Amino acid sequence: MTFTPAKWPRTLRSQHWYGGTSRDAIYHRGWMKNQGYPSDVFDGRPIIGIMNTWSDLTPCNGHLRELAEKVKAGIWEAGGFPVEVPVFSASENTFRPTAMMFRNLAAMAIEEQLSAQPIDGAVLLVGCDKTTPSLIMAAASTDIPSIVVTGGPMLNGSFRGERVGSGTHLWKFSEAVKAGEMSQEDFLEAEQSMSRSSGTCNTMGTASSMASMAEALGMALSGNAAIPAVDSRRRVMAQISGRRIVQMVKDDLKPSDILTKDAFENAIRTNAAIGGSTNAVIHLLAIAGRVGIDLTLDDWDRCGRDVATIVNLMPSGKYLMEEFFYAGGLPVVLRNLGEAGQLHKDALTVSGDTIWSDVKDVQNHNEDVIRPAQNALTQQGGIVVLKGNLAPKGAVLKPSAASPHLLKHRGRAVVFEDIDDYKAKIEDDDLDIDETCIMVLKNCGPKGYPGMSEVGNMGLPPKVLKKGITDMVRISDARMSGTAYGTVILHTAPEAAAGGPLAVVQNGDMIEVDVDARKLQLDISQAELDARLQNWSPPKDVAKTGYGWLHHAHVEGADTGADLDFLKGCRGAPIPKESH
Template identity: 85%
Template sequence: MSASTFTPAPWPRKLRSQEWYGGNSRDTIYHRGWMKNQGYPHDLFDGRPIIGILNTWSELTPCNGHLRELAEKVKAGVWEAGGFPVEVPVFSASENTFRPTAMMFRNLAALAIEETIRGQPMDGAVLLVGCDKTTPSLMMAAASCDIPSIVVTGGPMLNGHFRGERVGSGTHLWKFSEAVKAGEMSQEDFLEAEQSMSRSSGTCNTMGTASTMASMAEALGMALSGNAAIPAVDSRRRVMAQLSGRRIVQMVKDDLKPSDILTKDAFENAIRTNGAIGGSTNAVIHLLALAGRVGVDLTLDDWDRCGRDVKTIVNLMPSGKYLMEEFFYAGGLPVVLKRLGEADQLHKDALTVSGVSIWDEVAEVVNWNEDVILPVDRPLTEQGGIAVLRGNLAPKGAVLKPSAASPHLLTHRGRAVVFEDIDDYKARINDEDLDIDETCVMVLKNCGPKGYPGMSEVGNMGLPPKVLRKGITDMVRISDARMSGTAYGTVVLHTAPEAAAGGPLAVVQSGDMIALDVPGRSLTLEISDTELAERLAAWTPSHERAESGYAWLHQAHVEGADTGADLDFLKGCRGNPVGRDAH
């Protein structure tokens, strides 16, 4: 839907929350009376919009550890606009602490939060997010319920500094870890550097998954313009929270819902934005899942079609040299969106939560640093979108991030060195007798949505020490796993079907030759069709299988990475019926 075709609903009208609080029946007095034990006066229940502030704050989600104070600014904005804010703590999937991987719990969080929205008296929702999986899970939940919703992210942490070097959280973790294995850095220095990586509240300060998904929310139109890049500790982050609190009240009055905003045009804008910022490959899975929730037909082919000709113009780690602080000072995502619009790579009339088009939001912005946000005639990478590879090794597709890859490896043929799972990799990678050199292709199996389970960020396998000591920093790596948005390298990810589902990856053997051709978008296991069929016919699953609990539910119902790795019974917008009062 374009901004010009959206028509606000008439106001005033009966709100959803009035099914709980309106009138003087026994049931409404029951609901309203209990709320009053918190000291709320009677007139707050008179039909004003009730706004749920869905807060993913948790002390075990350090990226979101400051969201409690940010929620107070959202509340202030809601009060100012005549709404009634209620803070609701919700499932928080921490990238830092959840095992086996936070990705396994993205869908659980989305399911739990969907039912939190559907089953409680909210007329609108503020999605207070930060850490990688919290942004997609809350947007998926909001899309499933389709009540007016706005995203407020916690923002990135400040730049890290170590011995005169700009240090990016995550990116330098991988870099320094490899340097220790190569004998170029001592363990003591690594421990000292640890203190420099995360020196303030907020998410990763690189263009990792958290900042990517914050940018996706803004590019989709689900957050106010400028939201993505403001540092967590900058006072303007709190201003953004308060303005969003004001805005959600008007969105409820206008009945401006996710389904009005999350159109095919909006998703295409986000895909092109991801290419321009050098965003995380994780965005592929999250946007596919979100599109499935709102009922938009989005595929891997859309990612390749829309992103192939987009230039990466944001000079941030892991692809470039700067961090999110500089990105914000340069003008942030609005500058990138303006550049896309000027290149006719933006659907300018796509509607946003502000009630106006995305182009109206960004047409007048200024780029304050052309070394951070580069001109299109000297981009960081000519083709920055996500490359979607297909072939007999990935019949349903695999992805690679060209802006993070080594150009000389984008066309490569090498001998496979196979690791059956992540434990096999860990047991053998440091063995000096491992038959591997820099020309080989490292292959990791059984790390997809069903296999890990949950699809962990282990796709950017560290190189063997004996290769690192040669000064080699990159090799071709292929898996059905994911990769951290802060990581880099020539890494083929999300190979589908995954090994645990009996995809061709499951039957790759050490010594097989594999050909990677990123310009040609192909990934080929060089064996005959007959031999591949024979291997697949003889294959039996070897991955660990859960027998109970959520892990069982996840393995039984999770779809492939090629469609977003959502649970099959959660697809489509199911709306927000009030349901029958039990009292």
């Protein structure tokens, strides 16, 4: 493609750095030329930042440098100037206490990189759980034309003839060891088959869910979410996305044009249809907050309530992401939603067209993987929002991963004050607990853990597992991995560390759960609850300096997305003042 500056309808942002013959322009261009760029690449063509979350310590994203080369090729072909920018990569595998604590730090850092540098458009190169929402949050805050390219899921795992799903079988095998049904040696052998290629989790965990959310929101090209990491079509997707972002800059197609209320409602319904992660709730709430969209937990319950879960993938179902891609991937799900009247068909996408135009002609190639609605895994698959005196601002549950017989249950609370208390007690045969009890975990929310770790799917006590019981009701202010399963009530708000009612639940209290009635009730009087809360004291072990202090002081509750309060809203990308 021959680049003709006159075709660009406006002066691009990057020209405030590189345009003209001033001393400052020469300064900026001159240093860039030490990498061997010819003069004409600074002639007004768009500069595209490839915001790359590659890191050796983020193994899910370990192949993104190779993928970035294909993005660059597409940008050059379309007449743009690609610049690869390494950005904060919050790895789910290595960050402690939890990668979630650093999602907001990553979003803040990347927002500043987009805003402070000569970038006209951005390719968000993501994969691991928190990298997708953090980069979309940053792009929403700056409102620079942006397109998401995910790294894709790894290939199917297999152990002794059984499909092995990332994360899902980690929890399953771990419980089997505690129950005496699997040896530690077999567990270690199975480890070798859990991650057999580059890519993110091969289940419908948080990474695949957020890749699907990016596509359903319209922030990625149609078909992006499910292509396996090592499939050649993943590299093709990267290259055509590189081409597309150049045209998006020309058209000034920005996140605020795409991330509308209709787009978020499409994503919520999509998450229900795919049996997606509960983590998507927090991330979409946070993204919506960056573009000023009024999205609430009530929207999640309203939009997802009547959507069937039709994707038969672990942890809710049988298959893995490889089969999902071969069956047709997310476009088939979106088409089915559209045909059922559950999709805002006119929502705009990064393609420049509507979401319905992108998917209306796709075909389903395997109806056991992507099922017809009449043969769904569950007819009401949306994330359920429970409220009551135990969760005045809401708590969430994923019905497609829960046990039907526990969706209406009253049980005695067995309380763990924090995750260390849980670990100290759970394997003790003297612990007063049976399968009728409700396990309650406190102080694991955004402030409490800190950062809100994925510990909500507490493993059951061995004394219960040995009876053949595989599920119990569990309640916490924590999150759980999107690869996990069980009747697990999460994100209880307000959290315990902020003085929510969860903080004062005591051993022996009776708790009532009624999913159909959307009820989560602590069976004590209001007077007793008020008295307990008056005697409650906040935790004293709080960071005094550094990011830990900043996070604790400014993080909001799970019910609004757990963003930092001063980061909400779109600040745009003004031209920074000269420094010389």
